[in-house]
Amino acid sequence: EDQVTQSPEALRLQEGESSSLNCSYTVSGLRGLFWYRQDPGKGPEFLFTLYSAGEEKEKERLKATLTKKESFLHITAPKPEDSATYLCAVQKYSGAGSYQLTFGKGTKLSVIP
Amino acid sequence: SAVISQKPSRDICQRGTSLTIQCQVDSQVTMMFWYRQQPGQSLTLIATANQGSEATYESGFVIDKFPISRPNLTFSTLTVSNMSPEDSSIYLCSTRQDPNQPQHFGDGTRLSIL
Numbered sequence: 001e002d003q004v005t006q007s008p009e010a011l012r013l014q015e016g017e018s019s020s021l022n023c024s025y026t027v028s029g030l031r032g033l034f035w036y037r038q039d040p041g042k043g044p045e046f047l048f049t050l051y052s053a054g055e056e057k058e059k060e061r062l063k064a065t066l067t068k069k070e071s072f073l074h075i076t077a078p079k080p081e082d083s084a085t086y087l088c089a090v091q092k093y094s095g096a097g098s099y100q101l102t103f104g105k106g107t108k109l110s111v112i113p
Numbered sequence: 114s115a116v117i118s119q120k121p122s123r124d125i126c127q128r129g130t131s132l133t134i135q136c137q138v139d140s141q142v143t144m145m146f147w148y149r150q151q152p153g154q155s156l157t158l159i160a161t162a163n164q165g166s167e168a169t170y171e172s173g174f175v176i177d178k179f180p181i182s183r184p185n186l187t188f189s190t191l192t193v194s195n196m197s198p199e200d201s202s203i204y205l206c207s208t209r210q211d212p213n214q215p216q217h218f219g220d221g222t223r224l225s226i227l
Contacts, residue, residue, distance in 0.1 A: 004155070034215055043205055043218030044156070046114070087156070098144075098169075099212045103155040 002027040006088050006104035013111050016077045021107045023088030024070040031099060032091040033071050035064050037084045038106070044087055078111045085109070115140045117219035119206050125225045131194045134222045136206030141186035146207040146216065147179070156205065162189050196226045 007022045032051050036044035048057040050066035057064045063074040085106040094100040116139040126132050147159040160181055162168045168181040182190045193200055206219040
């Protein structure tokens with residue numbers, strides 16, 4: 001059974017204090033790993049897609065990396081506006097031309113001024 | 114990316130009643146999905162609704178409880194039938210243009226059952 005485990009469940013950082021969020025996964029036939037950001041009362045907002053081990057993507061203070069068993073979302077010098085829940089999802093082929101996402105429970109990040 | 118609008122944004126319903134959630138997209142999309150997000154839990158796929166075909170339901174979800182319509186390439190509805198307090202959750206609509214593009218989400222419908 002596909003599993004996605006995110007850690008920690010919650011993370012509290014001081015503004016400017018860099019850290020990493022982890023997403024470990026077990027899936028047969030990975031066809032991509034996705035990171036989303038979710039603000040309270042909103043739907044998930046797409047951040048990155050990673051397809052192969054060694055791949056990296058960057059956007060402002062965020063950098064996502066991928067290995068064969070896990071992905072990291074590195075946050076450099078975070079600001080209070082980076083506070084949100086970060087979701088990781090793995091994609092696999094589910095047949096008949098369709099792909100399915102399996103989500104983790106997310107990491108709730110709070111950045112304190 | 115497509116702009117996805119859901120109605121209602123929230124509702125409080127009585128046990129045993131049904132509620133239909135609407136999902137409107139500002140452009141034509143091939144794939145639409147309905148998810149449930151319960152507190153402290155991961156997003157769970159309820160069903161995939163592609164235009165021109167019957168919705169495909171995931172294990173644990175059945176058509177009688179969650180009937181779905183997909184009349185065209187910009188609109189879908191999810192009905193939560195015969196509601197019980199266990200159905201209290203956030204229901205999210207999601208779209209995808211093709212497998213090489215990411216899924217995008219609406220802001221969800223927050224449903225509470227009394």
